Structure formats: C-alpha cells, structure tokens
Amino acid sequence: MPARQFYRYVICGGGTAAQAALRELLRGDPSASILVVAEEVRPPYNNSALWRWYRGKAAIGENGEDVLEQLDIDLNKNRGQEWVQDRLASIDCAENRMILRSGATVQYENCLLAIGGCSAPPSWGENSRVIDGRTESGQKKLLQILERSSEEVTHVTVVGGGIAACYMASIISASEMAHVTMVFPDTQPLARLLPKYITGYVTKHLKAHGIEILPYRLLHWVQDRGEETEIYCSKVYDSSDVTGILTDAVVLAPTRVPAGSDSGFDLRLDERLESNGRTGGIDTNRELLAASNVYVAGDLVSSAGNRIQSHANAMASGKVAAMNMLGGRHVLSEPLVYTADIPVVNARVTFLGEVSAEQETYAYFASDKKKNEFDCPGIIFYVRKRSAQICGITLWNCDEEAGKKLLKVVGHDFKDRMTMDQKLYSLTESLLKNGEENISLVRYVRPGRTYNKGAHPEDDETLWQAKPRPQGGSAKQMNMQNFRNAMEGIHVRGRQQN
Numbered sequence: 001m002p003a004r005q006f007y008r009y010v011i012c013g014g015g016t017a018a019q020a021a022l023r024e025l026l027r028g029d030p031s032a033s034i035l036v037v038a039e040e041v042r043p044p045y046n047n048s049a050l051w052r053w054y055r056g057k058a059a060i061g062e063n064g065e066d067v068l069e070q071l072d073i074d075l076n077k078n079r080g081q082e083w084v085q086d087r088l089a090s091i092d093c094a095e096n097r098m099i100l101r102s103g104a105t106v107q108y109e110n111c112l113l114a115i116g117g118c119s120a121p122p123s124w125g126e127n128s129r130v131i132d133g134r135t136e137s138g139q140k141k142l143l144q145i146l147e148r149s150s151e152e153v154t155h156v157t158v159v160g161g162g163i164a165a166c167y168m169a170s171i172i173s174a175s176e177m178a179h180v181t182m183v184f185p186d187t188q189p190l191a192r193l194l195p196k197y198i199t200g201y202v203t204k205h206l207k208a209h210g211i212e213i214l215p216y217r218l219l220h221w222v223q224d225r226g227e228e229t230e231i232y233c234s235k236v237y238d239s240s241d242v243t244g245i246l247t248d249a250v251v252l253a254p255t256r257v258p259a260g261s262d263s264g265f266d267l268r269l270d271e272r273l274e275s276n277g278r279t280g281g282i283d284t285n286r287e288l289l290a291a292s293n294v295y296v297a298g299d300l301v302s303s304a305g306n307r308i309q310s311h312a313n314a315m316a317s318g319k320v321a322a323m324n325m326l327g328g329r330h331v332l333s334e335p336l337v338y339t340a341d342i343p344v345v346n347a348r349v350t351f352l353g354e355v356s357a358e359q360e361t362y363a364y365f366a367s368d369k370k371k372n373e374f375d376c377p378g379i380i381f382y383v384r385k386r387s388a389q390i391c392g393i394t395l396w397n398c399d400e401e402a403g404k405k406l407l408k409v410v411g412h413d414f415k416d417r418m419t420m421d422q423k424l425y426s427l428t429e430s431l432l433k434n435g436e437e438n439i440s441l442v443r444y445v446r447p448g449r450t451y452n453k454g455a456h457p458e459d460d461e462t463l464w465q466a467k468p469r470p471q472g473g474s475a476k477q478m479n480m481q482n483f484r485n486a487m488e489g490i491h492v493r494g495r496q497q498n
Helices: 016-028 049-054 064-074 136-147 163-174 196-208 311-325 400-409 417-432 475-488
Strands: 006-012 034-037 081-084 088-092 097-100 105-113 130-132 154-159 178-183 212-214 217-225 228-235 238-247 249-252 289-291 294-296 337-342 347-353 360-367 378-383 390-396 440-446 490-492 495-497
Touching: 006 016, 016 034, 016 311, 034 105, 049 136, 049 163, 088 105, 105 311, 130 136, 136 154, 136 249, 154 163, 154 238, 163 178, 163 196, 163 337, 178 238, 196 212, 196 440, 217 238, 228 249, 294 311, 311 337, 347 400, 360 417, 378 400, 378 417, 390 400, 400 417, 417 440
Parallel strands: 006 034, 006 105, 034 081, 105 294, 130 249, 154 178, 154 249, 178 212, 238 490
Antiparallel strands: 088 097, 097 105, 217 228, 228 238, 289 294, 337 347, 347 390, 360 378, 360 440, 378 390, 490 495
C-alpha cells in the first residue's frame, strides 16, 4: 500500500520506458514525491530472460533483482519516493485520481502510463501453461518448462506471426530443447511488415530449422489436460474447420496487444483517454500527452498511427514524457526505431518510421554470387500511396551507420516516382557496395497488399477469439467436422496424427 495519498509524480509500469522516465524525474526534481506502481520491474528489452538464457547466461535470479536493488537505491523514502507492487485498476483524469487493485486511492499532479500490454485473455481463466511471452515472469516460467528433466522432447506453441513471435520461436528452436509450432492468422510470418519475397525467405528458413508453420489460424479456446494443454484453433476463412494441438506450453507473443490489459486498466473507464482501434494503443500528441496531466510512454503510445515495442522507442518516449511532466514542451520527433534479431534466419532487422506491407515498397539488395538470395544486406523503402513520399525504411542485415544516414530520408517527398527511384538506388548503392566491385545491386518493386478483412483484421493484430467449447451439434455438422479432421489430421506435438 502507498504510504501517502498524494504524489507529485506517479509512474504506472516497471518496464524500460518507466525506468527511463524515473531516472529523468529524479535528475530534474530529486526532492519531489514519486510513486512507481508496477507488479514487476522488468529488465530492458535487449536483456530479457529468454535472451540471456540463449546467450548462455543464467536467467533465473539474474538482472531482475539488480533492477529492483537499483530502484530501491534511487528512491528516497524520506522524500516520499517509493515503489509499490500493485496494479492500476482505474483512473479518473478529471479528478487526477487513480484506484489500484489493492483498493488504495492515489491523487497525483502528473501521471505517466507506461503499462504496456499483456496477452492472456481473461476468459481463459488461470492456466499455468499459457504464458505471456512479453513479461520477464512469463519468460522465466517458459524456461522452467524447457529446463525440466523429461524423457520426451518438450513442445511449445507460439501464438503470433510478428517480430516478437519469430524471435521467440527462433530462440526456442535453436536451443534444440523443444519442438515449436507457430500459429497466426496471416499468410506468412512478418506478413504485415515485409514484402512477400522476404516473408517467403523467412518462412523457408523457419521450416528448415524444424519450426512448424500453421498460417490462417485463429486461436479459440484452451483446455488444461493435466501435464499437457490442448488448444483449438480454426481457419480464419472457415470457423468450423478446427485443429487441435497438444502442447506443453502456449506462448502468447503478439506484436500488438490491447492497451493496458496487463494491469487490468480499462480505457472505457475514462472517456478522456482515446484508444486507437487499429493499433490498440492510447492516442497521444507529439508531446505524448493523452489527457490533462496524463502522459503515455513505451509501446502503449499510439502516435501518428504507429505503435511499436522496442528498446529505443521505450527509452526515447520515457525520457520525453518525463521532461514534459517536469514542465517542458519536448516532442518525440525521431522516427520510431525497432531493431530485432531472428537467430535461425541469421537476420538482423531494423525498422524506421511507418512500416507496413500495405504500402508500396522499393527494395535494393546487394547481390553476391557466393551467397544465397537475401543473405546479403538490403534496404526496403516504404512509399505512401499515390505519392513519392518515404514513410518508412527496413534495414536488412545492415549496420547502424547506414540507419543513421537514412533517418533523414524518412518523411522526404521526392515529388515523382522516377526521381525517387533513381536517388534511392544511388543512395543504397553507396551504402551497400562500400567500394567492392564484385557486388551488384538488385532492385525489387512491389505494390502494397490489400488485406482481406476476414483473414487479416484491420484493427489490432487479432490472434485469438475466445469462444466456449462447442458441445455436440446436428448429425450432419458432426459428420462434416469428423470428415475435415480425418482429411487434415489432428496436430499432436507438432506432428500429424494418422
């Protein structure tokens, strides 16, 4: 329970953005009363439990405690600065008041929401094998399942087709401690971000490393069967076509999640906070202000139609929000930056600005006869519809220096497509060839994708639709379902059952 009822600054969340904001507040106003409300204090994105484990370090009991110890050192309880292990239940922006899950009521002068989002739908109830892959505690729970002694190889089902899901599936598969199945509603992994020729390349490598790919699938319900969990998913274009999967762990790893769902925070409780139906985040202005005295940071921010989970974005937005809470008028001016690794594909991908496969793309890849296609570095430019304006860039296996040089291109309008193509080709050639004459440049131009609303919802990345398990049905319906199951087979531990 908080020691007092009023605080000058209240930070809701314990992730990278919240920690960056706290450091800035302590630097700018060290004597102010500060309350940090978080159920867990998470290490940075780039040092998560799963990543430390993959790199050969002990994940259990490392780094999470270091962050907590530093937090206790930074906060001065004599000045009314403290951290409470609690959750945000509701907020009243008009009265500058919030209620925590413990029942405590807190008044604030300025509030920062950096609560991110959680993946598990509440309608599934408590299930120890349904894991939120975004949290430190969820990743540690997954590691405990993977490291347990068992004669059988563990099977893990990863729900999601974005960067987060590919990253987790790759690490789990590379450990050779589990079979992995990916379930998602899109055509291929990363289909919402990258052109089809790149997603095909990624899919081929994931399959080559033993990862089973189940596209066009929407998760419906989960059932605990003792030592295993059975999940049921249907095809997005035929809800009666149901596939069952027996698995040891279900890892929920969406790219976008409902805003604030991990803290039980319901946006409908306050009409002054506007949720973006497309991204699932909270709409803010460029100063990260969502309502009077309420700021938003981290991957909860939905600004200019974008919302992304990344270390760089969390650090930048947390710092900007804190400076504005101190009385500044700073804006988050830099393009959103997101860097991710996909280990089994041997790819390092950096996204700059607004990146969507719905946009037309101009891609330029280095070509080396000694290497396979797309093993070489490349740059993909995203162009706004009916214009020659660059709205986003994807760097494929390029160094950070190339990204810094290309930041100025984001938002630039070349007036016509022919001039744009020539200048982009010349710019990319100077960055990729680096003086090597044996490397040539290959150009790809692809129109944007038009998503089918049934298969690719235009709202947030819908990965599940919780439904009650069907009980019986007409004889004709049951016979038709049995026929479909017999033709397709039921997936058990990632293998077909005859």
